[in-house]
Amino acid sequence: MREMLSCRHCKRAVLIGERITPADVVELVHHLAECTPDESFDSILVEESLWHFRRVAIEAEEGTKRDARMPAAR
Ligand SMILES: [Zn+2]
Numbered sequence: 001m002r003e004m005l006s007c008r009h010c011k012r013a014v015l016i017g018e019r020i021t022p023a024d025v026v027e028l029v030h031h032l033a034e035c036t037p038d039e040s041f042d043s044i045l046v047e048e049s050l051w052h053f054r055r056v057a058i059e060a061e062e063g064t065k066r067d068a069r070m071p072a073a074r
Contacts, residue, residue, distance in 0.1 A: 005053040009035045014053065025049060 005015040005028065014031050015024055029049045032041045041049065 002058045004056045004058050005050075006056065007031060007035055008052050008054055016058065020050075028053060 002016060002018050003020075004013050005020075006013045009032075014028060017024060020028075025046050029041050029044055032039070032044070032049060032052055036052075
């Protein structure tokens with residue numbers, strides 16, 4: 001399952017990935033610093049930086065046939 005992180009401030013999709021790596025967090029904080037220059041994110045915690053982003057699960061369009069064991073939601 002992939003996730004898309006969209007910025008709550010500018011509504012833009014900043015990151016798409018299966019998991020959030022430390023490098024991704026650096027990118028997120030960097031985005032916050034540019035997106036909301038009024039706030040200081042010099043010593044922001046990972047958890048706090050994620051509060052500024054909306055996480056949306058992305059359904060894979062291909063390669064999901066192996067998940068056929070999951071009950072179909074109809
Ligand atoms: Zn932004």
